[in-house]
Amino acid sequence: MANQKVITGTVTSDKMNKTIIVSTMHKSKHASYSRVIKRYNKFKAHDEKNSAKIGDVVQIVETRPLSKEKNFRLVKIIKKALAEHIEIKDEVIK
Secondary structure: OOOOOEEEEEEEEOOOOOEEEEEEEEEEEOOOOOOEEEEEEEEEEEOOOOOOOOOOEEEEEEOOOOOOOEEEEEEEEEEOOOOOOOOOOOOOOO
16 A cells, blocks of 8 residues: 555546546656756546546555545545636537
């Protein structure tokens, strides 16, 4: 239990049932060009209560494989998004 990874990131998708996609970003310096590069990772995490929404800052922890790509679970929501999740539907004009 001591070697579990704890990751903090932003929820980028909550469209799946009991699953969220958490995106993390870290900056590193390029070896040759000495420029700062942003690198992004995406993790699928289990959200039992469907409580996390897009834009929330969350903390996830590594766990046993729950599905083919889901190896993390939601621990807590650190900061809620400023605006509620707003879905815009396009209407077809005839």
